[in-house]
Amino acid sequence: MMLVSRRSGAIRWKRLAGIFALLGTMAAGACAPPDQDGTTGTRPDGVSPLFQPLPESAEHPEDNPGTPEKIDLGHKLFFEPKLSRSGIISCNTCHVVGAGGVDAREVAIGEGARTGPRNSPTVYNAAFLAAQFWDGRAETLEEQAKGPIQAHVEMDLTPEEAIERLRVVGYEPLFAEAFPGEEDPLTFDNIAKAIAAFERTLITPGSAFDRYLEGDLDALTPKQKEGLEIFQNAGCISCHNGALLGGQGYAAFSHVEGSEDVGRAAVTGREEDRYVFRIAPLRNVALTAPYFHDGSAATLHEAVSIMGWVQLKRRFTPEEVDAVVAYLESLTGEFPMVTHPQLPRTLPPAPTVTE
Amino acid sequence: MMLVSRRSGAIRWKRLAGIFALLGTMAAGACAPPDQDGTTGTRPDGVSPLFQPLPESAEHPEDNPGTPEKIDLGHKLFFEPKLSRSGIISCNTCHVVGAGGVDAREVAIGEGARTGPRNSPTVYNAAFLAAQFWDGRAETLEEQAKGPIQAHVEMDLTPEEAIERLRVVGYEPLFAEAFPGEEDPLTFDNIAKAIAAFERTLITPGSAFDRYLEGDLDALTPKQKEGLEIFQNAGCISCHNGALLGGQGYAAFSHVEGSEDVGRAAVTGREEDRYVFRIAPLRNVALTAPYFHDGSAATLHEAVSIMGWVQLKRRFTPEEVDAVVAYLESLTGEFPMVTHPQLPRTLPPAPTVTE
Numbered sequence: 001m002m003l004v005s006r007r008s009g010a011i012r013w014k015r016l017a018g019i020f021a022l023l024g025t026m027a028a029g030a031c032a033p034p035d036q037d038g039t040t041g042t043r044p045d046g047v048s049p050l051f052q053p054l055p056e057s058a059e060h061p062e063d064n065p066g067t068p069e070k071i072d073l074g075h076k077l078f079f080e081p082k083l084s085r086s087g088i089i090s091c092n093t094c095h096v097v098g099a100g101g102v103d104a105r106e107v108a109i110g111e112g113a114r115t116g117p118r119n120s121p122t123v124y125n126a127a128f129l130a131a132q133f134w135d136g137r138a139e140t141l142e143e144q145a146k147g148p149i150q151a152h153v154e155m156d157l158t159p160e161e162a163i164e165r166l167r168v169v170g171y172e173p174l175f176a177e178a179f180p181g182e183e184d185p186l187t188f189d190n191i192a193k194a195i196a197a198f199e200r201t202l203i204t205p206g207s208a209f210d211r212y213l214e215g216d217l218d219a220l221t222p223k224q225k226e227g228l229e230i231f232q233n234a235g236c237i238s239c240h241n242g243a244l245l246g247g248q249g250y251a252a253f254s255h256v257e258g259s260e261d262v263g264r265a266a267v268t269g270r271e272e273d274r275y276v277f278r279i280a281p282l283r284n285v286a287l288t289a290p291y292f293h294d295g296s297a298a299t300l301h302e303a304v305s306i307m308g309w310v311q312l313k314r315r316f317t318p319e320e321v322d323a324v325v326a327y328l329e330s331l332t333g334e335f336p337m338v339t340h341p342q343l344p345r346t347l348p349p350a351p352t353v354t355e
Numbered sequence: 356m357m358l359v360s361r362r363s364g365a366i367r368w369k370r371l372a373g374i375f376a377l378l379g380t381m382a383a384g385a386c387a388p389p390d391q392d393g394t395t396g397t398r399p400d401g402v403s404p405l406f407q408p409l410p411e412s413a414e415h416p417e418d419n420p421g422t423p424e425k426i427d428l429g430h431k432l433f434f435e436p437k438l439s440r441s442g443i444i445s446c447n448t449c450h451v452v453g454a455g456g457v458d459a460r461e462v463a464i465g466e467g468a469r470t471g472p473r474n475s476p477t478v479y480n481a482a483f484l485a486a487q488f489w490d491g492r493a494e495t496l497e498e499q500a501k502g503p504i505q506a507h508v509e510m511d512l513t514p515e516e517a518i519e520r521l522r523v524v525g526y527e528p529l530f531a532e533a534f535p536g537e538e539d540p541l542t543f544d545n546i547a548k549a550i551a552a553f554e555r556t557l558i559t560p561g562s563a564f565d566r567y568l569e570g571d572l573d574a575l576t577p578k579q580k581e582g583l584e585i586f587q588n589a590g591c592i593s594c595h596n597g598a599l600l601g602g603q604g605y606a607a608f609s610h611v612e613g614s615e616d617v618g619r620a621a622v623t624g625r626e627e628d629r630y631v632f633r634i635a636p637l638r639n640v641a642l643t644a645p646y647f648h649d650g651s652a653a654t655l656h657e658a659v660s661i662m663g664w665v666q667l668k669r670r671f672t673p674e675e676v677d678a679v680v681a682y683l684e685s686l687t688g689e690f691p692m693v694t695h696p697q698l699p700r701t702l703p704p705a706p707t708v709t710e
Binding site: 076079081082086087088089092093094096097098099100103104105109111112113287335337338339340341342343345 | 431434436437441442443444447448449451452453454455458459460464466467468642690692693694695696697698700
């Protein structure tokens with residue numbers, strides 16, 4: 001297989017590493033135990049019970065209720081380039097709502113044209129992730145939203161700068177409406193809360209696979225069904241399962257051993273988390289090339305081939321890869337219509353003009 | 356006046372220069388002749404006939420009809436970050452449809468965090484401008500659209516790169532629909548045509564001043580009416596008139612003499628066009644700070660003060676400036692709802708995977 005033979009010198013090593021990777025995967029507790037690995041489904045159509053349809057909507061947590069005012073505010077903040085030092089980068093710059101929620105770059109680029117270390121994950125359905133970022137370092141969308149605004153390679157503002165910029169253009173009344181009863185509602189915490197509330201509306205139900213799961217056996221093409229069978233039988237499903245087909249746990253990725261980015265170990269400090277990353281959720285994956293935490297796989301074909309070999313020790317044939325890719329295309333859902341919101345732009349205060 | 360006294364060393368020189376500036380203005384032919392200078396209106400409400408309401412919509416030219424398919428395509432292209440080298444900068448980055456059609460920066464910033472020489476003009480109502488760019492170097496929106504895509508400091512692509520990037524993500528069928536009958540519809544000319552067709556939909560009628568012009572005498576506040584009177588009587592109207600209150604001609608701007616940017620002279624090569632710039636259209640001007648071709652006036656108050664002094668030799672009192680600013684706020688129209696379009700993102704072609 002070309003993709004592997006290009007790295008043929010490393011094959012023996014990788015084979016060993018792959019076994020440890022799989023063990024690591026299991027240890028991370030994210031992947032299904034062997035007796036539920038989805039090899040055979042209990043449904044008459046052979047579909048594994050490890051899959052679940054994508055919910056139509058996400059629940060808002062009790063400590064951040066999703067009121068219309070807050071969601072509207074979060075919608076504006078998501079598109080607000082004032083939240084970056086240059087004034088041209090918004091959340092939507094890297095998480096483009098019209099392009100699968102990603103920037104289609106290997107790694108993100110931000111202020112000063114500085115590049116970050118990782119591929120921008122999609123904002124769509126992020127509400128259902130067990131943790132945010134490729135290393136899971138933020139537990140909630142609220143916590144996540146604070147990261148990029150402050151990151152030197154992304155938006156590069158201090159919380160105080162972010163607040164001041166929003167104040168100057170007239171956000172105060174909108175925060176007062178979104179956070180009623182608070183004495184000083186324009187805070188960094190509330191910026192993050194509003195953005196998170198908006199992000200919980202970015203859900204993409206209605207994919208062909210969801211219709212299939214719900215009993216419409218014609219929703220998948222024969223090739224897609226073949227791909228689904230491979231996905232289940234080869235063991236992809238042991239990590240990529242649930243409503244997001246991933247996103248609920250972590251797995252070792254021996255493919256990148258030796259690279260600078262050690263993954264989750266930087267968060268936990270644990271040796272066993274070196275080169276462990278969040279299992280990628282696969283919803284809308286056909287739209288979110290390139291792949292992996294470092295964007296190193298340019299195409300879905302490449303990603304499937306590498307995953308098969310590195311994680312499962314399976315050298316998928318070109319036909320198998322094609323079929324799995326066809327199945328993965330069935331995970332593209334229906335995207336909500338998102339307007340470009342009208343952002344507050346009040347006049348800057350008048351200067352003191354004296355004779 | 357503080358703004359002038361900060362530059363007091365230059366006042367005498369500026370006074371002289373100002374006189375020449377006004378002469379230059381007249382010579383440029385954009386400003387109203389003295390007998391129609393709007394000092395007194397012929398309408399019973401005293402409003403000058405030099406003003407016209409903003410049309411509800413813009414006409415599409417015969418050589419680029421605005422079909423729904425073409426406008427839809429242009430809408431996508433306007434939001435398409437693939438049209439920049441980094442893949443994160445779209446037309447909307449500098450001409451934010453949710454923020455008055457501008458980026459709110461002094462001068463534009465683009466690829467490689469490089470800054471351009473001039474302030475980004477608003478895309479709203481640009482369809483009605485006699486020429487595009489601060490120096491009028493493009494006659495049409497079609498011609499304009501080709502500039503930023505290629506500019507090193509903006510999107511930094513060659514026409515061939517732009518075409519290839521769109522082809523790869525799946526734009527070909529959309530160009531075929533938008534330009535039916537053309538053998539090879541995905542061309543740089545057609546990219547520009549589609550963007551221009553979309554931009555002709557970005558019109559903002561319904562401002563308070565439009566309602567006032569149409570006879571609703573309560574549409575302006577007393578202070579705004581006072582500002583309108585000053586605007587007419589002091590002579591602002593001699594350049595800032597018509598439906599856009601500007602945008603139809605050129606005027607010398609002595610305020611920036613000596614700076615590197617010589618304005619229209621770089622386009623025409625004529626000595627008399629040194630420091631001549633397009634007369635700024637004032638529609639939605641309250642939303643588009645900072646002001647002037649170099650963004651050097653941070654606030655509308657500052658811009659009005661400087662204009663009064665430099666172009667009209669009038670030292671407006673703070674109260675006069677306040678009133679004129681209040682009047683200018685009445686030029687904010689109603690913005691169309693613009694969705695963030697879903698952009699084509701087909702799978703990249705499968706690599707050749709061989710055993």
